[in-house]
Amino acid sequence: MEHAPKAIDVTNDVEMRTFNFFTMGIDGHPLGLHLDMAIPTILNNADEEQQKDWLPKAANREFIATYAQTEMGHGTNLKKLETTATYDPKTQEFVLNSPTITSTKWWPGNLGKSSNYAVVMAQLYTQGKCHGAHPFFVQLRDLNTHKPLKGITVGDIGPKFGMNTVDNGFLQFDHVRTPRRSMFMKHAKVLPDGRYVPPVHDKLNYSAMVFIRAAIVSGMAYHLLVTSTIAVRYSAIRRQGEITPGAGEVKVLDYQTQQHRIFPQLARGLAFRLSGQYIMKLYTQTMDDIRNGDISAVPDLHALSCGLKAVTTHHAALGLEQCRMACGGHGYSQASGFPLHYSVAVGACTYEGENMVMLLQTARHLMKIAKAIRAGQSPKSNKIVDYLFHKGPPKCLIDQAYDTNYRNVLESFEHLARRQTLEVYDKLVQLQQQGRNYEQAWNDCAVELCKATRAHVRTFLARTFVEEIDKISDLSIKSVLQDLLQLYLYYEVTECATGLLEDGFMTGQQHKYAKKKIYEALEKIRPNAVSIVDSFDFQDRELHSVLGRRDGNVYENLLKWAQSSPLNKTDVLPFHHKYLGKMMEEARQRSKI
Numbered sequence: 136m137e138h139a140p141k142a143i144d145v146t147n148d149v150e151m152r153t154f155n156f157f158t159m160g161i162d163g164h165p166l167g168l169h170l171d172m173a174i175p176t177i178l179n180n181a182d183e184e185q186q187k188d189w190l191p192k193a194a195n196r197e198f199i200a201t202y203a204q205t206e207m208g209h210g211t212n213l214k215k216l217e218t219t220a221t222y223d224p225k226t227q228e229f230v231l232n233s234p235t236i237t238s239t240k241w242w243p244g245n246l247g248k249s250s251n252y253a254v255v256m257a258q259l260y261t262q263g264k265c266h267g268a269h270p271f272f273v274q275l276r277d278l279n280t281h282k283p284l285k286g287i288t289v290g291d292i293g294p295k296f297g298m299n300t301v302d303n304g305f306l307q308f309d310h311v312r313t314p315r316r317s318m319f320m321k322h323a324k325v326l327p328d329g330r331y332v333p334p335v336h337d338k339l340n341y342s343a344m345v346f347i348r349a350a351i352v353s354g355m356a357y358h359l360l361v362t363s364t365i366a367v368r369y370s371a372i373r374r375q376g377e378i379t380p381g382a383g384e385v386k387v388l389d390y391q392t393q394q395h396r397i398f399p400q401l402a403r404g405l406a407f408r409l410s411g412q413y414i415m416k417l418y419t420q421t422m423d424d425i426r427n428g429d430i431s432a433v434p435d436l437h438a439l440s441c442g443l444k445a446v447t448t449h450h451a452a453l454g455l456e457q458c459r460m461a462c463g464g465h466g467y468s469q470a471s472g473f474p475l476h477y478s479v480a481v482g483a484c485t486y487e488g489e490n491m492v493m494l495l496q497t498a499r500h501l502m503k504i505a506k507a508i509r510a511g512q513s514p515k516s517n518k519i520v521d522y523l524f525h526k527g528p529p530k531c532l533i534d535q536a537y538d539t540n541y542r543n544v545l546e547s548f549e550h551l552a553r554r555q556t557l558e559v560y561d562k563l564v565q566l567q568q569q570g571r572n573y574e575q576a577w578n579d580c581a582v583e584l585c586k587a588t589r590a591h592v593r594t595f596l597a598r599t600f601v602e603e604i605d606k607i608s609d610l611s612i613k614s615v616l617q618d619l620l621q622l623y624l625y626y627e628v629t630e631c632a633t634g635l636l637e638d639g640f641m642t643g644q645q646h647k648y649a650k651k652k653i654y655e656a657l658e659k660i661r662p663n664a665v666s667i668v669d670s671f672d673f674q675d676r677e678l679h680s681v682l683g684r685r686d687g688n689v690y691e692n693l694l695k696w697a698q699s700s701p702l703n704k705t706d707v708l709p710f711h712h713k714y715l716g717k718m719m720e721e722a723r724q725r726s727k728i
């Protein structure tokens with residue numbers, strides 16, 4: 136038939152994701168971990184033969200797999216995972232075991248009820264020696280009955296803060312046997328006789344986490360762009376109060392405070408989107424390099440993905456909350472769509488590496504660079520960190536008339552990142568000279584180390600935003616985006632003003648200049664705000680928001696939404712006369728006596 140709907144191609148990743156997203160919503164679905172973590176693990180950690188066997192079946196959804204790493208007792212410190220996989224050369228099998236309560240796998244998405252396979256991270260023992268956590272591909276449930284296999288206890292961990300459409304689960308193994316070839320063998324291997332062959336880099340097993348950390352950056356852009364769309368649209372129909380007495384009530388979007396609350400979230404959403412594209416490309420490139428035997432970019436990718444993940448999730452959480460508050464009372468209703476987006480987005484501050492832990496990972500990388508700088512070494516042509524080696528201007532120049540492509544603003548961010556990185560490095564060295572060991576000194580510097588990472592990530596986000604806008608050739612689009620860029624950059628200057636003022640790099644006057652540039656940008660963005668968010672082309676079914684409807688018919692639909700609440704199916708609730716009605720009736724009778 137000419138107009139018959141085309142079937143979804145389940146092997147096409149983008150098509151499948153879009154379909155899932157529209158049909159099942161944003162708070163997760165039974166295939167989430169299968170698509171986002173299990174398949175990437177197969178792609179990057181299975182050897183050729185394993186891939187041939189597992190990948191087509193995975194793409195075709197002949198099984199559903201999850202990623203079971205975190206345990207009740209340990210999520211961050213992977214060295215202390217307790218699940219064991221002990222190789223038995225006699226049968227050429229691994230024996231998977233959960234020796235303690237705290238070794239119970241806890242949290243994996245879709246583990247509770249949906250998955251019948253899992254990538255299981257377990258401490259690998261062979262020939263009496265532990266080689267650390269390695270991934271295994273393990274069948275959990277019978278393919279026909281879907282009952283747990285012998286020795287496996289599996290279930291759902293119960294309701295959570297949000298994402299309750301995902302069956303996060305628990306899992307225990309009681310000496311479960313699995314074939315030798317169920318160990319992912321692209322990097323490390325166990326030979327039939329039990330000999331261990333180490334990987335070229337011992338963190339290659341962690342590539343699925345790196346993938347999601349990179350994906351999260353665009354995910355956070357999405358949440359911010361969606362919620363600022365809701366806030367802008369609603370603020371453009373909501374009228375309350377007057378700016379000029381007697382001139383009539385204004386749209387709340389005309390208040391400067393409202394613009395200052397919402398527009399920076401829009402600008403940050405765009406910045407995250409552009410850096411999200413960058414890090415995904417870097418991820419793909421690095422995985423290709425690894426396939427060709429080049430692992431040199433692994434530390435850079437790890438450091439950037441950890442820092443971006445931590446900063447973007449934190450800012451998304453704060454930004455979403457600003458959008459909610461910008462919608463007043465109605466923002467607190469589920470009709471706004473904010474509770475759904477908020478509870479999904481804040482999860483990302485924790486999953487895939489707790490944010491403080493991630494900031495500290497990037498800081499490790501920065502400290503190596505600081506060491507090289509202090510040793511007088513030259514930069515290594517690394518676009519992301521080379522600026523740390525260069526001496527910038529001694530004073531801030533943001534208020535100079537000619538600031539081609541915001542060079543002066545970028546140099547301010549660079550100055551702060553460089554100063555913070557070197558200062559905390561010097562403190563680390565000093566503390567060790569005073570007798571602290573490295574780990575103690577590290578802990579004493581941890582807050583400042585996190586600040587160094589934030590400053591470095593801010594520099595990266597800002598530079599990427601500037602460079603990407605510079606590439607746009609359509610001048611009408613470019614000019615609108617330049618307004619958002621202006622807002623973004625000066626807003627970030629004020630956000631890190633304490634650091635810039637602290638060492639006298641920036642003057643109070645220049646801080647005032649940055650604020651002036653923010654207010655100027657808000658004014659320029661205001662007339663285009665609704666068109667900007669409309670241009671994202673979000674469908675109403677994506678926004679899940681009465682307030683953010685594209686047609687702006689908020690009030691009549693808010694009433695319909697409330698009337699359709701289950702509580703309003705009947706005028707009088709069935710149990711009214713049994714409890715509240717009875718209570719009031721009895722009270723009235725008593726007061727008559």
Ligand SMILES: CCCCCCCCCC/C=C\CCCCC/C=C/C(=O)SCCNC(=O)CCNC(=O)[C@H](O)C(C)(C)COP(=O)(O)OP(=O)(O)OC[C@H]1O[C@@H](n2cnc3c(N)ncnc32)[C@H](O)[C@@H]1OP(=O)(O)O
Pocket residue numbers: 156161167171202204205210211212213214244338339341342344345347350351352353354355357358433434437485486487488489492496499500
């Ligand atoms: C269309 C729009 C949709 C919108 C929706 C939005 C959705 C958002 C997008 C997200 C998509 C999907 C959502 C999926 C749901 C997610 C479900 C969540 C899953 C999980 O949480 S899985 C579990 C995640 N767990 C963690 O992240 C654990 C955190 N811990 C660690 O990673 C590590 O233990 C560590 C980094 C803290 C330390 O590692 P450790 O092994 O102990 O090593 P160390 O000895 O400390 O370090 C040794 C050196 O190794 C370096 N290192 C560490 N990790 C890596 C790595 N991955 N790669 C490279 N190098 C690494 C470390 O830095 C050390 O280096 P150095 O010695 O300094 O040189």
Ligand SMILES: Cc1cc2nc3c(=O)[nH]c(=O)nc-3n(C[C@H](O)[C@H](O)[C@H](O)COP(=O)(O)OP(=O)(O)OC[C@H]3O[C@@H](n4cnc5c(N)ncnc54)[C@H](O)[C@@H]3O)c2cc1C
Pocket residue numbers: 168202203204205208209210211212241242243244298303482485486487488489490491492495
């Ligand atoms: C919604 C959701 C989905 C998840 N999905 C999965 C999944 O599919 N698969 C899976 O395996 N796991 C999953 N997880 C688990 C998740 O990856 C972990 O919870 C996360 O990595 C944090 O680890 P933790 O719980 O051990 O936190 P903890 O490490 O116990 O964190 C507690 C506090 O200690 C601090 N802390 C810990 N270590 C350090 C340190 N070295 N330095 C400084 N501070 C430190 C943290 O900053 C934090 O403030 C999920 C979690 C959530 C919330």
